[in-house]
Amino acid sequence: MSxxxxxxxxxxxxVFAAVARWLDALRGSTxxxxxxxxxxxxxxxxxxxxxxxxxxxxxxxxxxxxLKASGRNIVTVEEGRRLAADSTTSEQFVNFSIDDCYRDTxxxxxxxxxxxxxxxxxxxxxxxxxxxxxxxxxxLEDILRSQDTIxxxxxxxxxxxxxxxxxxxxxxxxLWDGPMLDAHYRHFCxxxxxxxxxxxMRHAITWDMLSELARDPLVEIGSHTVAHRRxxxxxxxxxxxxxxxxxxxxxxxxxxxxxHFAFPYGRMNDCGPRDFAIAREVGYESAGTxxxxxxxxxxxxxxxxxxxxxxxxxxxxxPEFHLSGASSIAAKVLGRV
Ligand SMILES: [Zn+2]
Numbered sequence: 569m570s571x572x573x574x575x576x577x578x579x580x581x582x583v584f585a586a587v588a589r590w591l592d593a594l595r596g597s598t599x600x601x602x603x604x605x606x607x608x609x610x611x612x613x614x615x616x617x618x619x620x621x622x623x624x625x626x627x628x629x630x631x632x633x634x635l636k637a638s639g640r641n642i643v644t645v646e647e648g649r650r651l652a653a654d655s656t657t658s659e660q661f662v663n664f665s666i667d668d669c670y671r672d673t674x675x676x677x678x679x680x681x682x683x684x685x686x687x688x689x690x691x692x693x694x695x696x697x698x699x700x701x702x703x704x705x706x707x708l709e710d711i712l713r714s715q716d717t718i719x720x721x722x723x724x725x726x727x728x729x730x731x732x733x734x735x736x737x738x739x740x741x742x743l744w745d746g747p748m749l750d751a752h753y754r755h756f757c758x759x760x761x762x763x764x765x766x767x768x769m770r771h772a773i774t775w776d777m778l779s780e781l782a783r784d785p786l787v788e789i790g791s792h793t794v795a796h797r798r799x800x801x802x803x804x805x806x807x808x809x810x811x812x813x814x815x816x817x818x819x820x821x822x823x824x825x826x827x828h829f830a831f832p833y834g835r836m837n838d839c840g841p842r843d844f845a846i847a848r849e850v851g852y853e854s855a856g857t858x859x860x861x862x863x864x865x866x867x868x869x870x871x872x873x874x875x876x877x878x879x880x881x882x883x884x885x886x887p888e889f890h891l892s893g894a895s896s897i898a899a900k901v902l903g904r905v
Pocket of ligand 1 (some may be wrong): 667668792796831832833
């Protein structure tokens with residue numbers, strides 16, 4: 569991108585920010601909760617078969633600079649919910665949460681937030697540091713990214729081109745979907761001579777890493793279940809265990825209260841009123857979804873909206889579009905909530 573185009577983009581982002589702040593001053597505080605999963609340096613990002621799942625770290629860096637320069641307050645979930653309930657402030661605030669938590673949360677993403685001196689919330693899936701989840705999605709992507717061919721049912725398939733890797737990633741996820749998914753992944757690893765454990769270690773965050781992060785005053789730790797199950801599909805007992813056991817594990821291992829919870833997948837079909845009631849019963853103070861929306865000043869809903877940042881959108885205008893509330897309106901009109 570040329571310097572001219574970049575400065576025009578920056579100017580448009582600033583105009584968006586100024587209009588959003590002016591509108592918020594009229595109607596009280598507005599909170600936007602952004603969530604994402606992973607981060608990657610730009611040179612690796614472009615070669616990832618599932619790159620929408622990752623934020624380009626350079627983009628994250630420029631987004632944090634932009635939010636600070638435009639006067640947005642970057643806060644924890646705890647602080648954001650307190651600000652939203654306070655009718656005397658017209659502050660515009662933003663929260664960032666990282667769901668699941670992988671090794672790159674510790675190695676690559678936290679340093680960006682630390683450099684800016686702003687907080688971040690980690691919603692941890694405890695089966696990752698406990699090594700009870702095979703992390704097939706991370707392993708599959710790693711294998712496809714690093715190989716020119718794969719073996720499937722005895723046949724060798726060429727995946728040299730980027731679009732072949734992306735296609736293979738989607739096709740295999742669809743093919744394996746169902747209760748035998750982990751077994752399919754294990755078979756795929758053995759057919760391709762892959763050391764599943766070694767690949768797991770490259771992606772999983774550890775309890776030692778999380779302990780260090782939990783001591784950082786910029787880090788807020790929340791829970792994101794034990795096994796990343798779609799809560800709405802579980803029996804009440806199983807749903808309760810996913811929520812309660814992960815909180816208990818975080819308390820035991822990290823000594824943190826883990827007062828906030830985020831639902832895996834998080835859209836309307838993935839969690840509902842029954843599940844919000846269970847989260848309350850377990851003792852969480854809030855439950856994050858991924859329905860699009862902003863928190864306006866006034867009564868704060870227990871289950872609150874979070875906006876997933878898609879890694880493919882590497883332009884300041886996209887988060888500004890979310891912060892203006894326009895994406896929430898568009899999602900409601902299109903029924904994509
Ligand atoms: Zn998740």
